[in-house]
Amino acid sequence: MTRAGIIWLLAGLLVVGTVGAPVSADDKDGNDRTLRATLKGFEEPPSVSSTGRGTFRATISEDGTALSYTISYEDLEGDVPEGTPACPGPRAGTVSRTVTGADIVGPAGQGLTTGEFAELLRAIDKNVTYANVHSSKHTGGEIRGQIERED
Numbered sequence: 001m002t003r004a005g006i007i008w009l010l011a012g013l014l015v016v017g018t019v020g021a022p023v024s025a026d027d028k029d030g031n032d033r034t035l036r037a038t039l040k041g042f043e044e045p046p047s048v049s050s051t052g053r054g055t056f057r058a059t060i061s062e063d064g065t066a067l068s069y070t071i072s073y074e075d076l077e078g079d080v081p082e083g084t085p086a087c088p089g090p091r092a093g094t095v096s097r098t099v100t101g102a103d104i105v106g107p108a109g110q111g112l113t114t115g116e117f118a119e120l121l122r123a124i125d126k127n128v129t130y131a132n133v134h135s136s137k138h139t140g141g142e143i144r145g146q147i148e149r150e151d
Contacts, residue, residue: 035149
């Protein structure tokens, strides 16, 4: 995925008007914050009938300044859009990346402006974030999953 695609994944599409105190990088037990999501077409709004599926796993750094994630997808009905060199295959693959505040570029229309990593963490903590994969067949998103804390 391109940098812009990743930012939309983690910032633009994840934030849905959140407020509240900043999250800590550690959960109540003092462990690293780990997150997960199962991606499928029926989670898209509106639902998409797709053979595609995927997973999202992430860890928030101990100091709360970075999020490292891996997103895997397979059996997509459309190709992941061109211009996404980090994606190993058009209909199946795995992408891993670490993002920081420098990667956050908006969208301001959802209350997230450049560099607001703490706001992204607040959204994650409020359980209003998701991951999705867009394809040429389903440009609004082919598979999606709500991001949750991994227990």
